[in-house]
Amino acid sequence: MTAQRLLVVGDGSSLDTACRVANSLGLAVESVSLPSGDRFNFDLSGLIASFSPGDCEVFVALDERAVNFARNKLLADIGLAGYRLTNLISPSAALAPDVKVGRNLMVEDRATVGDKVTLGTGTWIGPNVVVGNNCRIGGAATLMGGVVLGRDVEIGRGTTIGTGLVLADGARIGRHCEILVPLPQSGFAKPIPDTYFVDSYFPWGAQVFRL
Amino acid sequence: MSLMKPLDTCDEEQSRSRHALDAEHYCSNDSFRREQRELFGKRWIFAGFSGFLKEKNQFVAREIAGRAIVLQRTGLGIEAFLNECPHRLSKIQVESCGKRPLICPYHGWSFAERGALAGLPNEWLYNFSEDEKSRLCLRKLGVQVVGQLVFVNFSRHPEPIEKQFSSDFLESLAEFSSCLDDQIAYACFPVAYNWKLNIENVKDFNHVPFVHPRTFYPEMIKSPPPVERPSPIMPGLLASGFVPEIADLSYRTKASIQPRRMWFEPLIERFGSEDVYYNYFIYPNVNFCSVRGDHFLLQQYDPSGPGETKYHLWMMTARRKDKRTDFTALLRSLISGERYVIEEDAVYLNALQANLETTATPMVHGDYEVPLVNQHLWYRAHVLGEGRE
Numbered sequence: 001m002t003a004q005r006l007l008v009v010g011d012g013s014s015l016d017t018a019c020r021v022a023n024s025l026g027l028a029v030e031s032v033s034l035p036s037g038d039r040f041n042f043d044l045s046g047l048i049a050s051f052s053p054g055d056c057e058v059f060v061a062l063d064e065r066a067v068n069f070a071r072n073k074l075l076a077d078i079g080l081a082g083y084r085l086t087n088l089i090s091p092s093a094a095l096a097p098d099v100k101v102g103r104n105l106m107v108e109d110r111a112t113v114g115d116k117v118t119l120g121t122g123t124w125i126g127p128n129v130v131v132g133n134n135c136r137i138g139g140a141a142t143l144m145g146g147v148v149l150g151r152d153v154e155i156g157r158g159t160t161i162g163t164g165l166v167l168a169d170g171a172r173i174g175r176h177c178e179i180l181v182p183l184p185q186s187g188f189a190k191p192i193p194d195t196y197f198v199d200s201y202f203p204w205g206a207q208v209f210r211l
Numbered sequence: 212m213s214l215m216k217p218l219d220t221c222d223e224e225q226s227r228s229r230h231a232l233d234a235e236h237y238c239s240n241d242s243f244r245r246e247q248r249e250l251f252g253k254r255w256i257f258a259g260f261s262g263f264l265k266e267k268n269q270f271v272a273r274e275i276a277g278r279a280i281v282l283q284r285t286g287l288g289i290e291a292f293l294n295e296c297p298h299r300l301s302k303i304q305v306e307s308c309g310k311r312p313l314i315c316p317y318h319g320w321s322f323a324e325r326g327a328l329a330g331l332p333n334e335w336l337y338n339f340s341e342d343e344k345s346r347l348c349l350r351k352l353g354v355q356v357v358g359q360l361v362f363v364n365f366s367r368h369p370e371p372i373e374k375q376f377s378s379d380f381l382e383s384l385a386e387f388s389s390c391l392d393d394q395i396a397y398a399c400f401p402v403a404y405n406w407k408l409n410i411e412n413v414k415d416f417n418h419v420p421f422v423h424p425r426t427f428y429p430e431m432i433k434s435p436p437p438v439e440r441p442s443p444i445m446p447g448l449l450a451s452g453f454v455p456e457i458a459d460l461s462y463r464t465k466a467s468i469q470p471r472r473m474w475f476e477p478l479i480e481r482f483g484s485e486d487v488y489y490n491y492f493i494y495p496n497v498n499f500c501s502v503r504g505d506h507f508l509l510q511q512y513d514p515s516g517p518g519e520t521k522y523h524l525w526m527m528t529a530r531r532k533d534k535r536t537d538f539t540a541l542l543r544s545l546i547s548g549e550r551y552v553i554e555e556d557a558v559y560l561n562a563l564q565a566n567l568e569t570t571a572t573p574m575v576h577g578d579y580e581v582p583l584v585n586q587h588l589w590y591r592a593h594v595l596g597e598g599r600e
Contacts (some may be wrong), residue, residue, distance in 0.1 A: 204397030
């Protein structure tokens with residue numbers, strides 16, 4: 001049996017982070033920075049010419065740009081090219097035994113993931129993140145460093161939760177949202193709809209509607 | 212001989228001939244109340260997009276100058292009401308938009324077309340006479356739809372919208388707004404200055420090089436100054452007692468900008484083909500514009516207090532060719548970029564408002580500011596009631 005090569009492919013500082021986590025796992029890794037004219041569509045021709053899908057496993061390393069649509073698309077393109085996706089879970093992270101995970105999962109240093117949690121394909125869990133029991137995190141979501149999720153929290157596909165934010169038990173966040181500052185707290189917590197954005201410029205929120 | 216005059220004398224003389232509105236009109240509760248009554252309470256005010264109201268029971272709920280309204284698609288089309296139940300004045304629609312009949316969530320009163328009372332749960336508790344019941348209804352507002360723009364009027368006897376906007380302007384606005392896509396980014400956020408400062412700011416193109424040197428300004432194509440200096444306009448205008456018509460305060464402009472093709476242009480049905488910045492100034496408080504006809508923004512400055520404004524911002528592209536195209540990430544990027552430009556303005560407008568709160572010094576306007584001063588002259592006559600018998 002031939003040992004599989006591990007490729008980390010993508011762009012920007014996420015590549016370095018993924019290589020560091022792979023090294024801490026004792027894995028030999030090759031980093032491939034993919035060319036792109038627009039930071040969204042990546043040219044895979046060089047990758048395909050140099051690395052046969054049958055000889056390697058791939059980890060897609062890309063930040064939360066374009067509301068995580070870019071990572072989602074790159075994952076799909078890599079999959080269509082025939083590459084097998086692998087997970088990178090830091091040795092200092094702690095996952096409960098019954099956590100369900102998809103592919104291309106990143107769990108950075110010292111993150112902890114509780115019982116019966118589901119983590120979708122392409123999810124990126126930053127350092128020191130705490131995910132409470134029974135949480136469901138959609139594919140290609142990003143939990144930035146220090147995020148704390150209570151129990152039974154649902155995070156939709158492609159959503160980003162910003163550094164250090166705390167979401168209470170039972171919080172519901174839709175798909176392709178960016179919650180980058182604390183949500184206004186008042187009375188009953190309302191579910192956050194899809195494509196909703198909160199940051200320092202939009203403290204009352206912004207939303208993209210499809211009418 | 213020194214050319215220097217005492218500063219206060221010099222300023223006072225010059226200012227009076229080029230000054231139209233006082234600092235207090237941007238700060239005082241009295242001006243705010245007069246605006247609510249004489250301007251926002253009587254004129255046609257933009258309230259939302261018809262795209263949010265395609266199906267029966269779809270609604271948009273919001274405030275206009277501090278009054279809660281609801282736009283609702285009923286069996287009669289788009290109707291507008293005060294968003295308050297005649298019972299205990301609770302809001303009929305609590306969310307900002309959605310699809311729900313006109314039912315008060317507090318005690319379940321329901322309302323039909325024209326705001327008529329349709330259902331009264333536990334009716335025996337109220338013991339209303341039939342005559343009393345017949346007069347319990349939602350307060351209906353005037354509605355006009357121009358292209359995709361919905362306007363409301365609080366007056367019980369609204370004047371025709373054609374009196375507020377010229378027919379040419381309305382026709383152009385309808386055409387301009389009819390090409391908007393129905394994937395729309397929307398945000399509302401507070402700013403700490405009077406709403407008038409913002410509509411004046413967007414009419415004041417001369418601030419762009421100073422306030423937006425790295426964002427908006429590089430897009431502009433600079434026009435050279437005229438060879439011959441024209442005679443001054445402003446002192447004569449202000450001395451004449453002239454009061455413009457309200458229709459003169461809304462107008463459109465086109466300014467050349469750098470030619471550029473956006474990556475999403477092949478995915479949309481672009482409005483026009485010119486490399487221009489389209490600008491519609493919709494008096495009193497809307498600026499609706501487009502960059503090259505490929506994407507659009509509509510911004511509305513809704514007064515919530517003398518020195519407080521709710522800034523409403525909508526952004527969309529021209530109509531997508533294929534409805535499966537998802538512009539979520541694009542719209543997120545566009546509205547964030549626009550918000551950055553707005554913040555560049557807000558830094559100075561917040562500071563300007565703070566000065567206005569503490570000064571009685573008159574402003575001095577140059578000739579290029581005639582559109583601003585026309586607003587001031589109309590405001591003095593019709594909001595402050597100056598010059599009336």
